[in-house]
Amino acid sequence: MKKTFSLVLAATLSVSLILAGCGGGTQTKSSNEGQAAGEEGKTYTFKLAHITQPTHIWHKTADKFNEELKARSNGRMKVETFPAGQLGAEKDMVQQLETGTLDFGIITNAYMSTRSEEFNAWFMPFLFSDIEKAVAARNSTAAKKILDGLSNQGLVGMDYIFAGNRHILMKSTTVTKPEDLKGKKIRILGSPSIQDFWKAVGAGPTPMPLPEVYTALQTGVIDGIDIDLDALMTEKYYETAKNFTLTNHMAWPGVVIANKTKLEALSPEDQKIVAEAMKTAVDWGNKESINLEKQNLDNLKTKGATVSELSNNDSFKAIRDELYTKYSSNALIKELIQENQNK
Numbered sequence: 001m002k003k004t005f006s007l008v009l010a011a012t013l014s015v016s017l018i019l020a021g022c023g024g025g026t027q028t029k030s031s032n033e034g035q036a037a038g039e040e041g042k043t044y045t046f047k048l049a050h051i052t053q054p055t056h057i058w059h060k061t062a063d064k065f066n067e068e069l070k071a072r073s074n075g076r077m078k079v080e081t082f083p084a085g086q087l088g089a090e091k092d093m094v095q096q097l098e099t100g101t102l103d104f105g106i107i108t109n110a111y112m113s114t115r116s117e118e119f120n121a122w123f124m125p126f127l128f129s130d131i132e133k134a135v136a137a138r139n140s141t142a143a144k145k146i147l148d149g150l151s152n153q154g155l156v157g158m159d160y161i162f163a164g165n166r167h168i169l170m171k172s173t174t175v176t177k178p179e180d181l182k183g184k185k186i187r188i189l190g191s192p193s194i195q196d197f198w199k200a201v202g203a204g205p206t207p208m209p210l211p212e213v214y215t216a217l218q219t220g221v222i223d224g225i226d227i228d229l230d231a232l233m234t235e236k237y238y239e240t241a242k243n244f245t246l247t248n249h250m251a252w253p254g255v256v257i258a259n260k261t262k263l264e265a266l267s268p269e270d271q272k273i274v275a276e277a278m279k280t281a282v283d284w285g286n287k288e289s290i291n292l293e294k295q296n297l298d299n300l301k302t303k304g305a306t307v308s309e310l311s312n313n314d315s316f317k318a319i320r321d322e323l324y325t326k327y328s329s330n331a332l333i334k335e336l337i338q339e340n341q342n343k
Contacts, residue, residue, distance in 0.1 A: 061285030068277035
């Protein structure tokens with residue numbers, strides 16, 4: 001089988017036609033291990049992990065996936081979700097996905113970009129002016145090709161679930177131009193393109209695990225953070241830093257990943273159930289993320305934060321063009337830029 005779930009973004013009819021050729025097998029847990037694969041009545045409890053808190057949209061999307069699985073399988077399938085890094089760091093989660101001890105994961109695009117260069121495409125600065133445009137881009141040809149590339153790693157890239165675009169929260173200043181960030185220590189998630197952006201800005205990019213960020217802001221170890229609104233509100237960073245600038249400088253997808261062998265071992269009918277349940281859940285989650293962007297911004301204002309909007313994106317033009325040129329040496333990154341620039 002060459003591709004299966006990487007095509008889950010296609011219409012339901014297309015998905016079902018592709019999956020019809022898949023073979024059967026066993027899965028995470030069966031009520032009767034001796035039954036043939038795909039036999040009616042076989043039950044499965046899948047495992048899914050991610051790094052965010054249970055209040056985050058990624059966890060809520062996992063809950064929606066569980067709800068859809070149960071409904072579409074008449075209760076034969078369900079998923080147990082492990083949030084907040086309970087199964088380890090993202091490196092550990094991906095290893096578990098590769099070995100099959102974990103069935104599904106929502107992994108930050110930042111971590112995936114350290115494994116596959118193409119995922120840096122989502123971090124091209126100022127490519128998406130708002131979350132709606134970023135969500136729409138998940139259906140682009142380049143976005144699908146990026147997911148397809150995971151097949152070589154024994155993984156299936158099923159979809160992208162967004163958590164809002166990236167903005168900037170600072171302890172002491174709002175942001176109107178790159179010079180406002182020069183010399184500032186900014187917490188980031190490790191990713192080649194993210195580090196390149198912040199270095200070009202003149203800041204000091206500081207990779208740091210999420211659990212350490214609150215205290216680091218509080219004590220002044222860092223001056224600010226590159227953050228989406230959902231995580232900002234979930235982690236309550238507004239308690240330690242009050243200057244928020246709505247910049248939309250990068251998209252922030254999570255990559256929905258599955259173990260390839262486990263999925264292909266399901267009967268064609270059960271593969272179709274999983275594909276449709278995940279697509280429905282991710283569609284729902286992305287719509288919720290769009291709605292939450294405005295709600296979280298309104299809530300942030302009630303918490304006493306100073307909220308401003310970057311009005312002069314052109315001040316970052318030289319930095320943007322520098323990164324576009326550098327990363328366009330990768331054909332897929334160039335393709336994603338071209339498909340979405342100036343939309």
